[in-house]
Structure formats: C-alpha cells, structure tokens
Amino acid sequence: MSKSPVKYIFVTGGVTSSLGKGIISASLGKLLTARGYSVTIQKLDPYINVDPGTMNPYEHGECYVTDDGAETDLDLGHYERFLNHSTSQANNVTTGRIYQTVIQKERKGDYLGKTVQIIPHITDEIKRRIQLLGNTGKYDFVITEIGGTVGDIEALPYIEAVRQLKWEQEDTTLFIHLTLIPYLAAAGELKTKPTQHSVKTLLEAGVQPDVLVCRTEHPIGSEIKRKIARFCNVELDAVIESMDVSTIYEVPLLMQKEGLDKVVLRKLGLEDNAEVKLEQWCDFLEKLQNPEKEITIGLVGKYVELQDAYKSITESIIHAGTENACKVKVNWIHAEEINSNNVSSKFAGLSGILVAPGFGDRGIEGKIIAIQYVRANNIPFFGICLGMQLAVIEFARNILGHTDASSTEMNEQTSTPVINLMDKQKEVTEKGGTMRLGAYDCLLTKDSNAYNSYKNLNIQERHRHRYEFNNNYKNELKKAGMIATGINTENNLVEIVEIPSHPWFVGVQFHPEYKSTVVNPHPLFCGFIKACVKNKK
Numbered sequence: 001m002s003k004s005p006v007k008y009i010f011v012t013g014g015v016t017s018s019l020g021k022g023i024i025s026a027s028l029g030k031l032l033t034a035r036g037y038s039v040t041i042q043k044l045d046p047y048i049n050v051d052p053g054t055m056n057p058y059e060h061g062e063c064y065v066t067d068d069g070a071e072t073d074l075d076l077g078h079y080e081r082f083l084n085h086s087t088s089q090a091n092n093v094t095t096g097r098i099y100q101t102v103i104q105k106e107r108k109g110d111y112l113g114k115t116v117q118i119i120p121h122i123t124d125e126i127k128r129r130i131q132l133l134g135n136t137g138k139y140d141f142v143i144t145e146i147g148g149t150v151g152d153i154e155a156l157p158y159i160e161a162v163r164q165l166k167w168e169q170e171d172t173t174l175f176i177h178l179t180l181i182p183y184l185a186a187a188g189e190l191k192t193k194p195t196q197h198s199v200k201t202l203l204e205a206g207v208q209p210d211v212l213v214c215r216t217e218h219p220i221g222s223e224i225k226r227k228i229a230r231f232c233n234v235e236l237d238a239v240i241e242s243m244d245v246s247t248i249y250e251v252p253l254l255m256q257k258e259g260l261d262k263v264v265l266r267k268l269g270l271e272d273n274a275e276v277k278l279e280q281w282c283d284f285l286e287k288l289q290n291p292e293k294e295i296t297i298g299l300v301g302k303y304v305e306l307q308d309a310y311k312s313i314t315e316s317i318i319h320a321g322t323e324n325a326c327k328v329k330v331n332w333i334h335a336e337e338i339n340s341n342n343v344s345s346k347f348a349g350l351s352g353i354l355v356a357p358g359f360g361d362r363g364i365e366g367k368i369i370a371i372q373y374v375r376a377n378n379i380p381f382f383g384i385c386l387g388m389q390l391a392v393i394e395f396a397r398n399i400l401g402h403t404d405a406s407s408t409e410m411n412e413q414t415s416t417p418v419i420n421l422m423d424k425q426k427e428v429t430e431k432g433g434t435m436r437l438g439a440y441d442c443l444l445t446k447d448s449n450a451y452n453s454y455k456n457l458n459i460q461e462r463h464r465h466r467y468e469f470n471n472n473y474k475n476e477l478k479k480a481g482m483i484a485t486g487i488n489t490e491n492n493l494v495e496i497v498e499i500p501s502h503p504w505f506v507g508v509q510f511h512p513e514y515k516s517t518v519v520n521p522h523p524l525f526c527g528f529i530k531a532c533v534k535n536k537k
C-alpha cells in the first residue's frame with residue numbers, strides 16, 4: 001500500500017487554544033491506521049525552550065519521555081496511546097531546537113558568509129525536520145500538529161514553512177484547521193464569525209485550509225455548515241462537526257461518523273476502499289462505558305490542581321480500569337496537606353494509593369506519611385519514580401530505624417543516603433536533557449508482583465531521574481522485608497522494590513505510564529488496579 005509518496009497533513013488551531021488538536025490528530029491517525037496505513041504524528045512547539053524538560057509542570061503539564069530519551073510534549077503521549085506506536089525525538093520539534101541547530105551551523109560557517117534569516121534558514125530547518133520522518137520510508141502519512149493558535153507571533157515561521165511545503169508539493173499535502181463555533185446562550189445561537197476570522201488569518205499567511213474541524217457544544221446543523229463552507233472556501237463535506245464527548249477515546253469514532261478520514265483520502269487522491277478495522281478500539285470503548293464495578297483510588301502528588309501534570313498516569317489508570325471491567329475514580333490528594341493526624345480520614349474509602357513522581361522536597365513528608373499508612377494497613381500501593389524512592393526512605397526510617405534516612409536530593413547531609421545521586425550524574429552541570437532518560441532493560445525476579453503482572457522476565461521501561469537506590473542498603477532492607485525485584489543488570493541498578501508480605505506494594509524507578517496504550521494497557525497498572533479491586537472499600 002505504501003508505494004505512493006508520503007502524504008503530509010498539517011493540523012493548525014484557530015480562535016483559542018485547548019481545542020484538542022492533539023486528540024484530533026491522534027484520532028485521524030487512528031482512522032488511517034485502521035485502514036492499514038502506516039502513520040506517525042509530530043508536534044511542532046513554538047516556544048524557545050529546546051524541550052519542555054526544563055519547564056515546570058504548572059507551565060506545561062506533564063513532560064512525556066520517549067524510548068530514545070527525548071523529553072517531549074504531552075501530546076506525544078496521546079499519539080502513542082491512540083496509535084500504539086512509539087514516537088521519538090523527531091516527533092517533537094521546538095523553536096528552541098530549530099534555532100539551536102541554525103545557530104550551531106552558522107558558528108561552523110555552514111552558511112558561507114550569508115546573512116542568516118528566518119526565511120529561508122529557519123523555515124528550511126523547519127521543513128527539514130518535518131520531512132525527516134517522511135524520508136525514513138516507514139510512513140504513508142506524517143501528521144504534523146502545529147502548536148499554539150493561528151495569528152500567534154511565535155507560530156508564524158511554522159505556518160510560512162508549511163505554506164512553502166504545500167507550494168512545493170501540492171498533491172501530497174493537506175491542511176486541517178481546528179476551530180471553535182461558540183454558542184451564545186443569551187442569543188441562543190452558534191456563531192461562525194470567529195472561525196471566519198481565523199481562516200482569514202491563515203489566508204493572510206498564504207494558507208487555504210482544506211478541511212475545517214469545528215469544535216462545538218451543540219450540533220451545528222447543515223445551515224451553519226453551509227455558511228462556514230461558503231465563507232471559508234471549503235467543500236461542504238469538509239466542514240466536520242466535533243461535538244464535546246465524555247471521553248477522548250470516543251473521538252476517533254465521532255470523526256469517522258463525520259467522514260473526516262474519507263474527506264482526507266479523497267483530497268489526497270487516495271482510494272477509499274480499505275476495510276476500517278476498529279474492533280479492538282470499539283471493544284475497549286464498550287468496556288470503558290459499561291463497567292461492572294467501581295472503585296476509588298488516591299493519587300498523592302503536588303500538582304493536583306493541574307491534572308495535565310499527571311496525564312499519562314490518569315490515562316494508564318483508565319486503560320487498566322477498563323481491562324479490569326472497573327470504573328476507577330481518582331481522588332487527587334495534595335501531598336502537602338497530608339499529616340499523621342489526617343491521613344486515615346483522607347484515605348478512608350480509598351481502595352489503593354498511587355504516589356506520583358516529582359522533583360525537590362515540597363510535599364515529600366506528606367508522601368512518606370501516606371506510604372507508611374498504606375504499608376502498615378495493607379492498602380495496595382504503587383510508587384512511581386520519586387514515589388518508589390520515598391517508599392525506600394519510609395522503610396529505612398520506620399522499619400530499619402534510620403530516622404535520618406533520606407535522598408541526597410532533599411538532604412545532602414543525611415547519615416543514611418538510601419537514595420543518592422547516580423554516579424553518571426556527578427559530572428553533569430547542565431539541566432536540560434541530562435537526566436537518565438529513555439528506555440532501559442530490567443530483569444525481574446520470578447514470583448514477584450512485577451513478574452506476575454508482566455508475565456515476562458525481561459522488560460524495558462522509560463526513565464527520567466538523577467537519583468537512584470543505594471545498593472549499600474540492599475541487604476539490610478532485604479532482611480527486613482523490602483526486596484529488589486527488578487534490576488538493570490548492566491549497571492546493577494535497582495529498578496523495582498516490593499514488600500512480599502504486603503498484598504500489593506510495588507515501587508518502580510521507571511515511568512510505566514509512558515507505555516500504556518488503549519490496545520496494550522500497562523501490566524503494572526493492571527496489576528495495581530486488580531489488587532485495588534480486591535481490596536475494595
């Protein structure tokens with residue numbers, strides 16, 4: 001099928017941010033893969049940071065990590081969860097990275113005495129990055145989502161670059177513009193003017209959208225569709241209604257119903273004769289929407305006001321709940337608000353507790369109290385990255401009696417550094433992209449909860465940390481009942497700890513949440529939710 005040249009689809013956004021370009025891109029990608037095409041999705045981010053790794057989650061939400069160790073935008077998580085296909089550094093490009101490359105080339109003298117300018121040097125570098133994925137020969141489609149909103153100063157070089165691409169290869173490029181049709185309650189009317197204006201802004205930049213996807217809270221109806229088509233020079237069936245739905249996992253089916261995939265194929269001159277295979281997706285959705293049981297678990301973190309900060313974790317919980325035919329409600333608990341007097345009332349009615357990843361010392365004492373409580377009360381516990389490190393600290397303090405036990409991240413002077421800086425981190429001076437990042441092998445111990453979840457001895461998981469379990473304490477912890485059940489044998493690093501005498505107490509140094517997808521819910525999340533169901537309060 002993939003003999004015809006790779007097709008490039010660009011997704012822009014108008015009127016306002018947060019309309020869900022990532023979900024629309026992922027949904028279109030899903031519909032195309034369901035027809036047998038090979039698809040990858042890329043995000044262009046208009047900020048000047050080289051990657052989002054140095055940004056606070058309050059600024060940017062979760063930082064998503066790929067197998068090859070790139071710190072990327074959380075939309076890449078949606079792409080992987082929908083397409084069940086790994087992304088890489090090439091799937092996320094920022095203005096910072098573009099400029100960094102161009103400036104490095106300038107310093108090397110690659111521009112041969114020329115003045116280096118936005119057009120053509122920056123735009124050429126943007127075009128090169130877009131085509132990098134297409135040129136691998138692996139894909140029939142590259143969907144490129146352009147971050148921000150049309151009209152933003154920051155996004156101008158990107159729009160200019162894709163305008164040039166369209167000019168250079170008319171037959172293989174397509175523009176989808178995602179826009180908002182607001183409803184004015186007082187007038188009782190849906191309004192198309194903001195969409196007309198945002199399309200005008202695109203036209204000023206030389207781009208005519210081929211398809212308009214219209215986010216709306218109410219059905220837009222054929223009259224309004226016709227009006228939009230007329231004012232914006234798009235065909236009537238290329239005006240796609242995108243109503244609000246209860247779960248993002250419904251969007252591919254909604255887009256299929258609206259004919260988004262058909263319009264895209266037609267406009268790119270492709271046959272519309274393949275069978276659309278969505279059975280697995282529909283089964284998932286059916287199970288998600290008809291749970292047999294319900295539980296509530298607690299998620300202890302420090303960014304609970306901003307749920308995007310834990311996006312992959314909450315999606316992994318949805319996948320694992322569905323696999324267990326269970327609706328899982330998540331109670332967000334602020335770590336800084338937990339103390340030994342209120343922990344039992346805060347956790348009343350919760351069937352399990354997940355302690356989130358994190359950096360720095362804010363909220364860690366609350367997390368340690370949470371872990372002590374669930375350990376002592378046989379409540380299923382899942383600790384991720386910092387959550388695992390704090391489980392080791394809690395055990396060392398309260399079972400081994402090392403009251404000063406800590407991580408050198410929080411207390412450099414601790415007499416008992418059960419968690420300390422990794423050797424390879426000791427020479428590191430720069431912050432960006434320098435953690436232990438990406439996928440590493442891990443060997444599991446038979447009969448552990450981890451092994452029973454994965455049903456495999458050799459696994460690979462993604463990491464994002466600087467500190468690690470201190471092997472000097474491994475035997476002492478083991479004798480007292482906390483064992484290492486997952487090891488990276490190459491560097492002798494402890495990746496998983498468990499307490500076998502507890503019903504389900506698992507701490508992992510890696511981030512399993514980055515690998516959970518609709519088709520492959522993550523084994524550890526499934527194991528954790530299963531234990532929570534068993535413990536239902």
Ligand code: GLN
Binds near residue numbers: 360387465466
């Ligand atoms: N701050 C810890 C470290 O760097 C944990 C990081 C995390 O939770 N991702 O090792």
